[in-house]
Amino acid sequence: MSYQTKKSLGQHFLHSPGIIDKILLAIAPRPGDHLIEIGPGAGAITAPLLSQHKQLTVIEFDRDLIEPLRQMGARLGELQIVHADILSVDLTELAAGRSIRLVGNLPYNISSPILFHAIAHLACIKDMHFMLQKEVVDRMAASPGSKVYGRLSVMLQARCRVQPLFLVPPGAFNPPPKVDSAVVRLLPHTPDELVILDPRLFSQLVRAAFAQRRKTLRNALAELCVEADLTAVGISPGARAETIAVNKYVELSNALHTQGKTVSGNLPPDSDPD
Numbered sequence: 244m245s246y247q248t249k250k251s252l253g254q255h256f257l258h259s260p261g262i263i264d265k266i267l268l269a270i271a272p273r274p275g276d277h278l279i280e281i282g283p284g285a286g287a288i289t290a291p292l293l294s295q296h297k298q299l300t301v302i303e304f305d306r307d308l309i310e311p312l313r314q315m316g317a318r319l320g321e322l323q324i325v326h327a328d329i330l331s332v333d334l335t336e337l338a339a340g341r342s343i344r345l346v347g348n349l350p351y352n353i354s355s356p357i358l359f360h361a362i363a364h365l366a367c368i369k370d371m372h373f374m375l376q377k378e379v380v381d382r383m384a385a386s387p388g389s390k391v392y393g394r395l396s397v398m399l400q401a402r403c404r405v406q407p408l409f410l411v412p413p414g415a416f417n418p419p420p421k422v423d424s425a426v427v428r429l430l431p432h433t434p435d436e437l438v439i440l441d442p443r444l445f446s447q448l449v450r451a452a453f454a455q456r457r458k459t460l461r462n463a464l465a466e467l468c469v470e471a472d473l474t475a476v477g478i479s480p481g482a483r484a485e486t487i488a489v490n491k492y493v494e495l496s497n498a499l500h501t502q503g504k505t506v507s508g509n510l511p512p513d514s515d516p517d
Protein backbone atom coordinates (compact mmCIF):
# COMPACT_ATOMS: atom_id res chain seq x y z
CA MET A 244 0.00 0.00 0.00
CA SER A 245 1.51 3.34 -1.10
CA TYR A 246 0.72 6.14 1.34
CA GLN A 247 2.23 9.36 2.67
CA THR A 248 2.43 9.20 6.47
CA LYS A 249 0.93 12.02 8.52
CA LYS A 250 3.12 13.47 11.24
CA SER A 251 0.06 14.98 12.96
CA LEU A 252 -1.24 11.46 13.62
CA GLY A 253 2.07 10.15 14.92
CA GLN A 254 2.29 7.66 12.06
CA HIS A 255 5.38 5.45 11.72
CA PHE A 256 4.57 2.46 9.53
CA LEU A 257 6.34 -0.84 10.12
CA HIS A 258 8.00 -2.37 7.06
CA SER A 259 10.58 -4.89 8.35
CA PRO A 260 9.57 -8.47 7.39
CA GLY A 261 11.69 -9.92 10.20
CA ILE A 262 10.01 -7.80 12.87
CA ILE A 263 6.56 -8.50 11.42
CA ASP A 264 7.26 -12.25 11.63
CA LYS A 265 8.35 -11.91 15.28
CA ILE A 266 5.14 -10.04 16.11
CA LEU A 267 3.00 -12.72 14.47
CA LEU A 268 4.85 -15.44 16.39
CA ALA A 269 4.26 -13.54 19.64
CA ILE A 270 0.53 -13.16 18.92
CA ALA A 271 0.19 -16.79 17.77
CA PRO A 272 -3.46 -16.51 16.67
CA ARG A 273 -5.64 -19.57 17.16
CA PRO A 274 -8.90 -20.62 15.53
CA GLY A 275 -11.81 -18.80 17.10
CA ASP A 276 -9.75 -15.85 18.37
CA HIS A 277 -11.48 -12.46 18.09
CA LEU A 278 -8.55 -10.29 17.01
CA ILE A 279 -8.78 -6.50 16.98
CA GLU A 280 -5.95 -4.39 15.58
CA ILE A 281 -5.63 -0.77 16.69
CA GLY A 282 -4.21 1.56 14.05
CA PRO A 283 -3.50 -0.83 11.15
CA GLY A 284 -1.96 1.97 9.09
CA ALA A 285 -0.63 0.64 5.79
CA GLY A 286 -1.43 -2.93 6.81
CA ALA A 287 2.05 -4.29 7.60
CA ILE A 288 0.64 -6.46 10.40
CA THR A 289 -2.91 -6.55 9.05
CA ALA A 290 -2.12 -8.37 5.80
CA PRO A 291 -0.16 -11.33 7.21
CA LEU A 292 -2.47 -11.58 10.22
CA LEU A 293 -5.56 -11.67 7.99
CA SER A 294 -3.89 -14.11 5.59
CA GLN A 295 -3.16 -16.43 8.49
CA HIS A 296 -6.30 -16.00 10.59
CA LYS A 297 -8.89 -15.04 7.92
CA GLN A 298 -10.94 -12.91 10.35
CA LEU A 299 -9.84 -9.57 11.77
CA THR A 300 -11.33 -6.32 13.05
CA VAL A 301 -9.33 -3.11 12.65
CA ILE A 302 -9.88 0.34 14.17
CA GLU A 303 -8.49 3.12 11.99
CA PHE A 304 -8.89 6.89 12.38
CA ASP A 305 -7.28 8.06 9.11
CA ARG A 306 -10.01 8.20 6.47
CA ASP A 307 -7.43 8.01 3.66
CA LEU A 308 -6.54 4.48 4.75
CA ILE A 309 -10.07 3.07 4.86
CA GLU A 310 -10.47 2.23 1.17
CA PRO A 311 -7.00 0.64 0.78
CA LEU A 312 -7.72 -1.46 3.86
CA ARG A 313 -11.10 -2.45 2.44
CA GLN A 314 -9.43 -3.58 -0.77
CA MET A 315 -6.87 -5.56 1.21
CA GLY A 316 -9.64 -7.28 3.15
CA ALA A 317 -11.46 -8.23 -0.04
CA ARG A 318 -8.32 -10.08 -1.21
CA LEU A 319 -7.25 -11.77 2.00
CA GLY A 320 -10.21 -12.58 4.24
CA GLU A 321 -13.01 -11.21 6.38
CA LEU A 322 -11.94 -7.73 7.52
CA GLN A 323 -14.25 -5.59 9.67
CA ILE A 324 -13.18 -1.94 9.55
CA VAL A 325 -14.19 0.46 12.31
CA HIS A 326 -13.49 4.01 11.11
CA ALA A 327 -13.12 5.84 14.41
CA ASP A 328 -10.80 7.28 17.02
CA ILE A 329 -9.85 4.34 19.26
CA LEU A 330 -10.48 6.49 22.35
CA SER A 331 -14.14 6.80 21.36
CA VAL A 332 -14.65 3.09 20.67
CA ASP A 333 -16.49 1.02 23.27
CA LEU A 334 -14.34 -2.11 23.20
CA THR A 335 -16.77 -4.00 25.39
CA GLU A 336 -19.57 -3.36 22.91
CA LEU A 337 -17.29 -4.28 20.01
CA ALA A 338 -16.41 -7.55 21.76
CA ALA A 339 -20.12 -8.48 21.69
CA GLY A 340 -19.82 -10.93 24.55
CA ARG A 341 -16.64 -12.56 23.29
CA SER A 342 -13.11 -12.41 24.65
CA ILE A 343 -10.96 -10.18 22.45
CA ARG A 344 -7.23 -9.99 21.72
CA LEU A 345 -5.84 -6.52 21.01
CA VAL A 346 -2.81 -5.91 18.81
CA GLY A 347 -1.29 -2.83 17.28
CA ASN A 348 1.57 -0.51 16.48
CA LEU A 349 0.21 2.32 18.63
CA PRO A 350 0.61 5.97 17.58
CA TYR A 351 3.38 7.31 19.81
CA ASN A 352 1.62 10.60 20.50
CA ILE A 353 -1.40 8.97 22.17
CA SER A 354 -0.03 5.64 23.38
CA SER A 355 -0.67 6.26 27.10
CA PRO A 356 -4.33 7.27 26.63
CA ILE A 357 -4.85 4.17 24.49
CA LEU A 358 -3.37 1.96 27.22
CA PHE A 359 -5.68 3.49 29.83
CA HIS A 360 -8.65 3.12 27.49
CA ALA A 361 -7.83 -0.56 27.03
CA ILE A 362 -7.54 -1.36 30.73
CA ALA A 363 -10.96 0.21 31.28
CA HIS A 364 -12.31 -2.73 29.23
CA LEU A 365 -10.19 -5.54 30.69
CA ALA A 366 -13.21 -7.69 31.51
CA CYS A 367 -13.51 -8.57 27.83
CA ILE A 368 -9.79 -8.68 26.94
CA LYS A 369 -7.78 -11.91 26.79
CA ASP A 370 -4.42 -10.30 26.05
CA MET A 371 -2.72 -7.37 24.29
CA HIS A 372 0.36 -7.14 22.07
CA PHE A 373 1.49 -3.60 21.36
CA MET A 374 4.42 -1.84 19.74
CA LEU A 375 5.41 1.28 21.67
CA GLN A 376 8.36 3.54 22.33
CA LYS A 377 10.95 1.60 24.31
CA GLU A 378 10.94 4.20 27.08
CA VAL A 379 7.18 3.73 27.50
CA VAL A 380 7.60 -0.05 27.73
CA ASP A 381 10.39 0.49 30.27
CA ARG A 382 8.01 2.56 32.39
CA MET A 383 5.22 0.01 32.02
CA ALA A 384 7.42 -2.81 33.32
CA ALA A 385 9.49 -0.85 35.90
CA SER A 386 9.97 -2.05 39.48
CA PRO A 387 9.68 0.06 42.65
CA GLY A 388 12.78 2.15 43.23
CA SER A 389 13.55 2.47 39.53
CA LYS A 390 13.95 5.95 38.09
CA VAL A 391 11.17 5.22 35.59
CA TYR A 392 8.74 3.56 38.02
CA GLY A 393 5.67 5.77 38.12
CA ARG A 394 1.95 6.04 37.76
CA LEU A 395 1.88 4.17 34.45
CA SER A 396 3.81 1.28 36.04
CA VAL A 397 1.38 1.01 38.96
CA MET A 398 -1.83 1.43 36.98
CA LEU A 399 -0.91 -1.23 34.43
CA GLN A 400 0.78 -3.73 36.75
CA ALA A 401 -2.19 -3.58 39.12
CA ARG A 402 -4.30 -4.99 36.32
CA CYS A 403 -1.94 -6.92 34.05
CA ARG A 404 1.27 -8.86 33.85
CA VAL A 405 3.57 -6.74 31.71
CA GLN A 406 5.99 -8.75 29.56
CA PRO A 407 8.46 -6.83 27.35
CA LEU A 408 9.22 -9.11 24.40
CA PHE A 409 11.80 -7.58 22.04
CA LEU A 410 13.29 -4.33 20.78
CA VAL A 411 12.59 -2.78 17.38
CA PRO A 412 15.14 -0.38 15.82
CA PRO A 413 14.11 2.88 14.12
CA GLY A 414 15.05 1.49 10.70
CA ALA A 415 12.15 -0.96 10.86
CA PHE A 416 9.72 1.94 10.28
CA ASN A 417 8.88 4.46 7.60
CA PRO A 418 9.58 7.19 8.46
CA PRO A 419 12.10 6.10 11.11
CA PRO A 420 11.24 7.49 14.56
CA LYS A 421 13.99 9.17 16.59
CA VAL A 422 13.74 6.54 19.34
CA ASP A 423 13.90 2.77 19.76
CA SER A 424 10.65 0.85 20.01
CA ALA A 425 9.65 -2.37 21.75
CA VAL A 426 6.90 -4.96 21.62
CA VAL A 427 5.13 -5.76 24.88
CA ARG A 428 2.55 -8.33 25.96
CA LEU A 429 -0.12 -7.49 28.56
CA LEU A 430 -1.96 -10.35 30.27
CA PRO A 431 -4.91 -9.30 32.47
CA HIS A 432 -4.76 -10.65 36.01
CA THR A 433 -7.11 -13.48 36.90
CA PRO A 434 -9.90 -12.69 39.40
CA ASP A 435 -7.94 -14.29 42.25
CA GLU A 436 -4.89 -12.06 41.74
CA LEU A 437 -4.90 -8.36 42.64
CA VAL A 438 -8.50 -7.26 43.32
CA ILE A 439 -9.28 -3.55 43.21
CA LEU A 440 -12.56 -2.90 45.02
CA ASP A 441 -13.05 0.65 43.71
CA PRO A 442 -11.16 1.38 40.45
CA ARG A 443 -12.00 5.10 40.59
CA LEU A 444 -10.65 5.46 44.11
CA PHE A 445 -7.55 3.48 43.16
CA SER A 446 -6.95 5.73 40.15
CA GLN A 447 -7.32 8.89 42.25
CA LEU A 448 -5.00 7.51 44.93
CA VAL A 449 -2.22 6.62 42.49
CA ARG A 450 -2.64 9.91 40.63
CA ALA A 451 -2.25 11.86 43.89
CA ALA A 452 0.74 9.79 45.04
CA PHE A 453 2.74 10.54 41.89
CA ALA A 454 1.50 14.09 41.25
CA GLN A 455 4.53 15.58 43.01
CA ARG A 456 7.20 12.93 43.20
CA ARG A 457 9.35 14.79 45.74
CA LYS A 458 6.58 14.80 48.32
CA THR A 459 6.33 12.11 50.94
CA LEU A 460 3.14 10.07 50.87
CA ARG A 461 2.15 11.68 54.19
CA ASN A 462 1.82 14.97 52.29
CA ALA A 463 0.90 13.73 48.82
CA LEU A 464 -2.08 11.73 50.12
CA ALA A 465 -3.16 14.12 52.88
CA GLU A 466 -6.55 14.74 51.24
CA LEU A 467 -7.30 11.03 50.95
CA CYS A 468 -5.98 9.42 54.11
CA VAL A 469 -4.16 9.89 57.41
CA GLU A 470 -0.86 8.44 58.57
CA ALA A 471 -2.60 5.62 60.42
CA ASP A 472 -4.12 4.43 57.14
CA LEU A 473 -0.66 4.20 55.61
CA THR A 474 0.97 2.37 58.49
CA ALA A 475 -1.97 -0.04 58.75
CA VAL A 476 -1.04 -1.51 55.34
CA GLY A 477 2.71 -1.38 55.92
CA ILE A 478 3.51 1.90 54.13
CA SER A 479 5.87 4.36 55.81
CA PRO A 480 4.31 7.85 55.84
CA GLY A 481 7.75 9.26 55.06
CA ALA A 482 8.18 7.13 51.93
CA ARG A 483 7.92 8.52 48.41
CA ALA A 484 5.59 7.19 45.76
CA GLU A 485 8.26 5.57 43.60
CA THR A 486 9.39 3.25 46.43
CA ILE A 487 6.01 1.60 47.07
CA ALA A 488 5.08 -1.75 45.49
CA VAL A 489 1.95 -2.08 43.38
CA ASN A 490 0.21 -4.43 45.82
CA LYS A 491 0.58 -1.85 48.61
CA TYR A 492 -1.30 0.76 46.56
CA VAL A 493 -4.04 -1.82 46.02
CA GLU A 494 -4.14 -2.67 49.74
CA LEU A 495 -4.38 1.00 50.70
CA SER A 496 -7.10 1.73 48.17
CA ASN A 497 -9.13 -1.28 49.30
CA ALA A 498 -8.71 -0.30 52.96
CA LEU A 499 -9.97 3.22 52.24
CA HIS A 500 -12.88 1.78 50.27
CA THR A 501 -13.79 -0.44 53.23
CA GLN A 502 -13.85 2.69 55.41
CA GLY A 503 -16.40 4.22 53.05
CA LYS A 504 -14.06 6.50 51.10
CA THR A 505 -15.39 7.29 47.63
CA VAL A 506 -14.57 9.54 44.69
CA SER A 507 -17.03 12.28 43.84
CA GLY A 508 -17.31 13.99 40.48
CA ASN A 509 -15.43 13.13 37.31
CA LEU A 510 -11.75 12.27 37.29
CA PRO A 511 -9.61 14.12 34.73
CA PRO A 512 -8.91 12.11 31.57
CA ASP A 513 -5.85 9.90 31.59
CA SER A 514 -3.06 11.02 29.32
CA ASP A 515 0.66 10.75 29.91
CA PRO A 516 0.59 9.65 33.55
CA ASP A 517 4.10 10.50 34.71
